[in-house]
Amino acid sequence: MTVSLEQLSRCSVAVDLGAARTRVYLKRFGVIVDAPSAVAVNTRSGALIAVGAPAERMVGRTPEHIRVVRPVSGGTVVDIDMARRMLRALVGDRIRRAWRRKPMLRAAVCIPHDAEPLVQRAAIETLTGMGARRVELVDSLIAAAVGSGLPVEEPEATMIVMCGAATSHVAVLSLGSIVASETVPVGGEIIDRAVIQHLRNQHELMLPNQAVHPLHLAMSVAPPGQTEAEVYGRDVSTGLFRTVNVDTESVRAAIRPPLTAMVDAIRGVLRQCQPDLVADLADRGIMLVGGSAMLPGLDSMLRQATGMPVHVAEQPAVCAVEGLGAMLEGRVRLLHRDPLSR
Numbered sequence: 001m002t003v004s005l006e007q008l009s010r011c012s013v014a015v016d017l018g019a020a021r022t023r024v025y026l027k028r029f030g031v032i033v034d035a036p037s038a039v040a041v042n043t044r045s046g047a048l049i050a051v052g053a054p055a056e057r058m059v060g061r062t063p064e065h066i067r068v069v070r071p072v073s074g075g076t077v078v079d080i081d082m083a084r085r086m087l088r089a090l091v092g093d094r095i096r097r098a099w100r101r102k103p104m105l106r107a108a109v110c111i112p113h114d115a116e117p118l119v120q121r122a123a124i125e126t127l128t129g130m131g132a133r134r135v136e137l138v139d140s141l142i143a144a145a146v147g148s149g150l151p152v153e154e155p156e157a158t159m160i161v162m163c164g165a166a167t168s169h170v171a172v173l174s175l176g177s178i179v180a181s182e183t184v185p186v187g188g189e190i191i192d193r194a195v196i197q198h199l200r201n202q203h204e205l206m207l208p209n210q211a212v213h214p215l216h217l218a219m220s221v222a223p224p225g226q227t228e229a230e231v232y233g234r235d236v237s238t239g240l241f242r243t244v245n246v247d248t249e250s251v252r253a254a255i256r257p258p259l260t261a262m263v264d265a266i267r268g269v270l271r272q273c274q275p276d277l278v279a280d281l282a283d284r285g286i287m288l289v290g291g292s293a294m295l296p297g298l299d300s301m302l303r304q305a306t307g308m309p310v311h312v313a314e315q316p317a318v319c320a321v322e323g324l325g326a327m328l329e330g331r332v333r334l335l336h337r338d339p340l341s342r
């Protein structure tokens, strides 16, 4: 997977198809889509009922003939037809009209660092099926590093930890390329499951999926000293609705075990690096990107476990698509002329 900045500057659309969210950047407009990667379908007629946020709100609330489908899993398009229908509905008229006017339209897509050829093919087919004549693939780690403002083109090591929904990637970059990397199957979904399990064990409460995010938010905005958050759910034995006050410290403790895999991956990547690179990283530290980077306390936990400075990107969730967009707009300069390679 190699693509030059010149090839990217000819693209007009950048797409990041994630397990949790789909993001689209339109040249000269910026991010025009940032929506859940979810589609609600009528299983009898095959008709699309809702896409994005309205489809996600239906999860767990659908009658038998409606199914909420997620066409992307772990950064891989698993249902190409549904992914195309979802993208078409999300981008709306703006891109569809541009696509019709300019049939030679090129698109750039973020692709997971370790993507197999079949995964690459699925991403390309999704976009060509929508009318793109050429699709450029860019490593999502490089795109996110650019989007988070890391000086990827410098002869200096930078470390990025991309915390997604299904997976997290740890990588060290230097001179526009990835020097060392590891992927762990830990992301927001596993963390949410650990929270749900904790409430079931400690409070005999079945927490609805939609209530996990407000709990994260309550933990992040809790004033110092306030250690409780109110959550609602279904009582395991009576089946009735009830609310409980949850000790946020115990929730933090419950999510620590899955996060240790992330720390192990950081250590593994450091072991693969030359001492000069590790010395750069000791100064510059780790940049956290991806939606799960917003998990309250993740940065301090990683700081404590690694002894390195840890920073969260300004807009961690959209770093990859913003970085790819910056490449399309020609806002990225590389000191060397090599293609952006893995």
Ligand SMILES: Nc1ncnc2c1ncn2[C@@H]1O[C@H](COP(=O)(O)OP(=O)(O)OP(=O)(O)O)[C@@H](O)[C@H]1O
Residues within 6 Å of the ligand: 017, 018, 019, 020, 021, 022, 073, 074, 075, 076, 163, 164, 165, 166, 167, 187, 188, 189, 192, 216, 217, 290, 291, 292, 293, 294, 295, 296, 317
């Ligand atoms: N404020 C927040 N606090 C904690 N977690 C959050 C927050 N906002 C989003 N998340 C989590 O971030 C995850 C989504 O991250 P992101 O948008 O980077 O995923 P994605 O790119 O779709 O996934 P992947 O890279 O795995 O394909 C979800 O699991 C969500 O629960």
